[in-house]
Amino acid sequence: MMKRQVYFYSDSRGFSTTIDVLIFLVLISIASLILLPTITGNIQVKSVIDSKSQAQSSRMLTTILNGRIDEFEYTTAGEQLDAIAGPINDSSLYITGKKLILGRELKHRTFADIAAEDAAAQWVIYQKGKSIQLNFLMTNYTNNLGSTMKEYLDGQIADRYSYNFTVVWRPIVNVPVGSDVRIGEKVPDYAYVETAYITMPYNVNFSRQRVEMIVNENFNTTFGNISSTFENLKKDSTNRTQIEGEISKEIFDSINITIDEAVVDMVDETLGPVIDEAQDNVAGQINNLLPEGGNELIDSINETIISTLEEEGIIVNGSLSDTFKSYLKEVAKEETRRVSDGEITAMVTELSDMYVNNVISIEEVRESIYTEVFSRIRISRAEVTLSVWGRRG
Numbered sequence: 001m002m003k004r005q006v007y008f009y010s011d012s013r014g015f016s017t018t019i020d021v022l023i024f025l026v027l028i029s030i031a032s033l034i035l036l037p038t039i040t041g042n043i044q045v046k047s048v049i050d051s052k053s054q055a056q057s058s059r060m061l062t063t064i065l066n067g068r069i070d071e072f073e074y075t076t077a078g079e080q081l082d083a084i085a086g087p088i089n090d091s092s093l094y095i096t097g098k099k100l101i102l103g104r105e106l107k108h109r110t111f112a113d114i115a116a117e118d119a120a121a122q123w124v125i126y127q128k129g130k131s132i133q134l135n136f137l138m139t140n141y142t143n144n145l146g147s148t149m150k151e152y153l154d155g156q157i158a159d160r161y162s163y164n165f166t167v168v169w170r171p172i173v174n175v176p177v178g179s180d181v182r183i184g185e186k187v188p189d190y191a192y193v194e195t196a197y198i199t200m201p202y203n204v205n206f207s208r209q210r211v212e213m214i215v216n217e218n219f220n221t222t223f224g225n226i227s228s229t230f231e232n233l234k235k236d237s238t239n240r241t242q243i244e245g246e247i248s249k250e251i252f253d254s255i256n257i258t259i260d261e262a263v264v265d266m267v268d269e270t271l272g273p274v275i276d277e278a279q280d281n282v283a284g285q286i287n288n289l290l291p292e293g294g295n296e297l298i299d300s301i302n303e304t305i306i307s308t309l310e311e312e313g314i315i316v317n318g319s320l321s322d323t324f325k326s327y328l329k330e331v332a333k334e335e336t337r338r339v340s341d342g343e344i345t346a347m348v349t350e351l352s353d354m355y356v357n358n359v360i361s362i363e364e365v366r367e368s369i370y371t372e373v374f375s376r377i378r379i380s381r382a383e384v385t386l387s388v389w390g391r392r393g
Contacts (some may be wrong), residue, residue: 057192060194060386061196064157065112067110069148072145073144074145093143098332111149111152114148116201118179118197119146119169119181120169120202122135123135123179123313125309137197150184157388162391163185165384168382171378172328172379174376176331191389192389193386193387195383195385201271202379202380204380206266206377211373211374215369218254218257219250221247230351244352250358251344251373254373255372258374262377271324272321351369
């Protein structure tokens, strides 16, 4: 009997495919080893460049703020006076007289001081998309100062970078009153940004200690002062919602009282002397140059301010400074409640949780409340931001 020979067909396709996969993986590994240093290197280089540029922008801001402007001149109510003088405002006699009587000169001032004074001189109400500058007497000052600051910044930065420099002063947080100084181009997304604070040239001593006194004197829930109220959170967990609600209300009341007192001090010490008292002095000085011109100028300025305010629904009752106080108090409370309601509620819940669970002491609770109330007042400082980016194309 013949044996049937069995033939096995050699099929190497599966084996070949396996080899191909292995070779492919080896190639990827080799490629990764070759490319990895390059990829990592690029990231490292970019990180070094970013870090260096950020540090450079930080040093640049410090250098700019500490730099000095040798000389700066302006004329109080200069632009308004020129309008009243009419055809004679080009005469040498008028120009000399204007400079002699109303001219002012600043020398050897730091850029930070100049920037703060520019912001301090404006006093702007930001109402319904409009800007109402109350200190009309200083428009010549702010315009000239803006030009001087731009010239200084161009000399310091513009040959190497594009830039934007801003000063924002909001004496009461979330309230649309204060000033802005903006110099430079629109800031792109890739700019390096540095922020600092500068001191405003105001002698308004609204201290944290004063805020602590306001809170201690006025914080009085159904359960008593801060210590008694928070202690009740531990004793009566069933009434926690009510207790937290009362705590939030007392914090808002403390903020409102703080704002009221800060507004009075701020207006009395800063804007009031400008719009109520300085006008009489300026009017007398202008009358020496243009008979009755000072009275005409002040009347015109006041009429403009009053009509502008009333167009925006702000009724002038009494002096401008009294009107401004009333307006500020009202809008400050409305905006604080609108913007901060959720923030205060969340803070109270967090403080309650931590106190009930013995994470923080009552002294730490009290300090947190003081800090929250005091953070609403920024009369004495303005925020400065410098953005720089490389020139393209």
